[in-house]
Amino acid sequence: MPLKRYKKYASLLMFTAPAFLLYAVFLLIPTLGGMFYSFTDWNGLNKSYHFVGFANFAEALGEDSDFVHSLWFTLKYVVFMVVLQNAIALLLAVLIETRTKSKGFFRTVFFMPNMISIIISSFMWTFVFTQVLPQIAEKTALAFLDQSWIGNPSVSFYSILIVSLWNGVGYMLIIYLAALQGVPQHLKEAAVIDGASPFQRFLHVTVPMITHAITICFFLTLNGAFKVFEVVYGLTGGGPGRSTQVITLNIYEEAFSNNFRYGYASAKSVILFVMILIITFIQISVMKKREVEA
Amino acid sequence: MKKSWKSVLATVLAAALLAGCGANGGNSGGADSEAAASGSGGSGEAKNVTLKVFIGAPRFKEHFDKFIADFAAKEKAEKNINVSVQLEMPNPDNASQILKTRLASNDAPDIFALHAVNEIPSFYKAGYLEDLSDQPFVGKLLDSVKPSVTIDGKVVAVPLETLSWGYLYNKKIFADLGLTPPQTLTEMKAVVEKLKANNITPFLLSYKEAWIPQLFLPLAVGAIVNTENPDFIERMNKNEGSFSEMKAMFDIIDLVNANGTDKALEVGGDDGAAAFANGKAAMWVQGPWYAETILSANPDFEFGVAPLPINDNPDATMINLSTSTSLAVSPASKNKEVALDFINYVLDDKASNAFYQALKFNPVAKVHTFETYPWVNDAMAYVKEGKAYQDPSMPQSVKDEVGKGLQAYFAGQIGQDDVLSALDKAWKAFNKVNK
Numbered sequence: 001m002p003l004k005r006y007k008k009y010a011s012l013l014m015f016t017a018p019a020f021l022l023y024a025v026f027l028l029i030p031t032l033g034g035m036f037y038s039f040t041d042w043n044g045l046n047k048s049y050h051f052v053g054f055a056n057f058a059e060a061l062g063e064d065s066d067f068v069h070s071l072w073f074t075l076k077y078v079v080f081m082v083v084l085q086n087a088i089a090l091l092l093a094v095l096i097e098t099r100t101k102s103k104g105f106f107r108t109v110f111f112m113p114n115m116i117s118i119i120i121s122s123f124m125w126t127f128v129f130t131q132v133l134p135q136i137a138e139k140t141a142l143a144f145l146d147q148s149w150i151g152n153p154s155v156s157f158y159s160i161l162i163v164s165l166w167n168g169v170g171y172m173l174i175i176y177l178a179a180l181q182g183v184p185q186h187l188k189e190a191a192v193i194d195g196a197s198p199f200q201r202f203l204h205v206t207v208p209m210i211t212h213a214i215t216i217c218f219f220l221t222l223n224g225a226f227k228v229f230e231v232v233y234g235l236t237g238g239g240p241g242r243s244t245q246v247i248t249l250n251i252y253e254e255a256f257s258n259n260f261r262y263g264y265a266s267a268k269s270v271i272l273f274v275m276i277l278i279i280t281f282i283q284i285s286v287m288k289k290r291e292v293e294a
Numbered sequence: 295m296k297k298s299w300k301s302v303l304a305t306v307l308a309a310a311l312l313a314g315c316g317a318n319g320g321n322s323g324g325a326d327s328e329a330a331a332s333g334s335g336g337s338g339e340a341k342n343v344t345l346k347v348f349i350g351a352p353r354f355k356e357h358f359d360k361f362i363a364d365f366a367a368k369e370k371a372e373k374n375i376n377v378s379v380q381l382e383m384p385n386p387d388n389a390s391q392i393l394k395t396r397l398a399s400n401d402a403p404d405i406f407a408l409h410a411v412n413e414i415p416s417f418y419k420a421g422y423l424e425d426l427s428d429q430p431f432v433g434k435l436l437d438s439v440k441p442s443v444t445i446d447g448k449v450v451a452v453p454l455e456t457l458s459w460g461y462l463y464n465k466k467i468f469a470d471l472g473l474t475p476p477q478t479l480t481e482m483k484a485v486v487e488k489l490k491a492n493n494i495t496p497f498l499l500s501y502k503e504a505w506i507p508q509l510f511l512p513l514a515v516g517a518i519v520n521t522e523n524p525d526f527i528e529r530m531n532k533n534e535g536s537f538s539e540m541k542a543m544f545d546i547i548d549l550v551n552a553n554g555t556d557k558a559l560e561v562g563g564d565d566g567a568a569a570f571a572n573g574k575a576a577m578w579v580q581g582p583w584y585a586e587t588i589l590s591a592n593p594d595f596e597f598g599v600a601p602l603p604i605n606d607n608p609d610a611t612m613i614n615l616s617t618s619t620s621l622a623v624s625p626a627s628k629n630k631e632v633a634l635d636f637i638n639y640v641l642d643d644k645a646s647n648a649f650y651q652a653l654k655f656n657p658v659a660k661v662h663t664f665e666t667y668p669w670v671n672d673a674m675a676y677v678k679e680g681k682a683y684q685d686p687s688m689p690q691s692v693k694d695e696v697g698k699g700l701q702a703y704f705a706g707q708i709g710q711d712d713v714l715s716a717l718d719k720a721w722k723a724f725n726k727v728n729k
Contacts, residue, residue, distance in 0.1 A: 239502070
């Protein structure tokens with residue numbers, strides 16, 4: 001018995017070895033290295049560096065007002081994204097599911113933006129925001145379109161949201177569609193016979209049956225929203241000033257353009273990592289409890 | 295058991311396949327330049343040397359390939375050395391990143407390009423630059439360029455690309471209205487009024503990218519440091535100065551901001567170049583490095599370079615002289631002799647002239663006699679009058695900070711004092727990190 005078990009693990013290990021090797025070399029080891037450097041004052045160039053203990057972490061959370069601002073800005077973005085992305089994706093999925101003939105068409109249309117790389121779509125939208133919308137406003141009476149979409153800090157938050165949603169909803173939509181198709185027909189029919197209204201059917205039959213998809217989608221959106229970079233980088237670059245700077249941009253700036261404080265930037269990354277870890281952990285453990293089997 | 299052997303075999307094969315791909319991909323870049331360089335070789339006695347050259351400017355690949363081939367031929371003829379050059383040209387955005395990784399991992403290229411004003415101080419401090427002071431090329435450098443590649447009295451790099459800049463102006467608009475580039479702030483205000491009276495927007499604003507508003511800082515600090523406050527930078531480096539001494543720079547910034555084009559925070563450099571080329575405004579606080587973009591938007595466009603007035607002292611209205619891409623030699627190089635030959639060949643009496651002209655760089659040495667562009671001549675006229683200064687050496691983080699600060703200032707989010715105190719803070723942080 002023990003030998004057989006050993007053999008089972010050996011073949012398992014061998015099958016995963018190539019992937020695991022690449023994973024370890026390109027992700028695991030650099031991650032651990034980054035954690036190591038977060039306790040140093042390395043500047044990315046010097047051969048020598050010193051251990052500074054938790055000084056980097058204390059500075060990031062205590063004295064660095066730009067980092068704290070970017071933290072709050074990211075949290076605001078995360079809340080809006082998680083709620084809106086899932087709500088819109090679920091709504092669209094339910095609507096598409098009610099169609100009989102044009103299902104494939106709508107699914108493709110809504111998924112399409114997801115196939116464009118985010119950085120390209122943010123450059124496309126920069127053009128829309130700076131050229132197309134003001135032109136439309138000029139030609140028609142829709143004066144509200146003539147905003148400083150990416151130049152005014154209070155408006156540019158919504159511009160970032162619009163582009164992120166436009167790009168991200170499609171992927172969640174596909175997951176929700178797949179889940180909706182998995183809801184057993186007989187449960188819905190039983191609810192109809194019991195006299196449930198369409199809304200009640202959705203709330204009490206469909207939603208519990210797709211909780212596993214909701215868990216996954218929340219996890220993905222939460223994770224993705226915390227790590228947002230390209231959209232902000234492409235649209236506003238964190239500007240004007242630092243008003244739309246998210247955590248990842250702040251880290252990028254610290255490591256690659258400010259004083260090249262790699263150690264300090266690594267400490268900020270570790271803070272981000274721990275934050276995502278804790279929040280997703282809570283999210284998964286809360287939502288897992290609510291999942292039901294058919 | 296058989297099964298597990300199969301999986302081992304599969305793993306090994308897969309790994310070999312991956313390794314093969316990797317090796318091919320990595321070599322292909324160097325292979326063609328090697329072939330080009332070794333074309334002239336052949337005799338058995340010749341010494342073989344492989345020189346690693348790192349220049350983050352892929353747009354110049356053709357020119358460098360040709361130049362390197364000429365160099366290899368010369369080395370072969372004069373010293374009987376077969377030089378093969380591994381030319382590495384990564385994207386400028388991450389070139390500096392890759393270079394730093396190489397240096398930190400003791401894998402330094404023999405010759406590498408770096409930004410003279412921004413990078414020489416930190417590279418010199420870390421001990422990555424060879425002292426080139428006694429090399430023949432030093433004597434050929436123009437006096438106006440030499441200080442930018444000198445640190446602690448040692449010349450450490452050979453300058454390739456130099457810049458002389460202030461702001462750009464639309465020559466046609468200025469000529470039509472009988473205007474000349476103003477020499478003082480008061481004159482600048484008169485020019486602005488006259489332009490406005492003729493329904494022409496005086497300034498083009500393009501503040502979407504933070505480095506563009508940032509340009510005010512080197513211009514203002516350079517002018518003030520070279521007139522009334524000469525020890526400002528030294529004192530800042532010792533934590534004894536403050537940017538509140540530089541508050542006067544907001545006079546010109548406010549004037550430009552108040553008389554500029556709309557939606558400045560949505561216009562980037564390229565859009566700005568196109569708008570400027572199409573006559574949307576008469577002046578643009580920007581350097582001639584956008585010449586190519588401007589001329590591609592409007593090939594007949596005529597623009598000039600003039601020094602930006604900061605205050606009412608006409609002596610403070612000067613051109614900023616700066617050096618960007620420069621070539622340095624690594625002290626760890628195993629082929630230092632050939633590397634030094636190459637560095638000297640860059641300013642060779644015969645080869646250099648055509649090389650710099652082909653690259654469209656400005657003359658940096660006495661051997662450069664080619665005809666330059668009109669806007670370069672404009673700037674050089676000021677330089678010859680002595681109305682120029684070396685780009686002040688400020689920490690990159692302070693330059694980044696001022697760009698962001700002036701964006702926020704323009705958006706009305708923060709005031710002048712906030713901008714200045716943020717700059718003080720950035721410089722102090724720099725001192726702390728680089729003590």
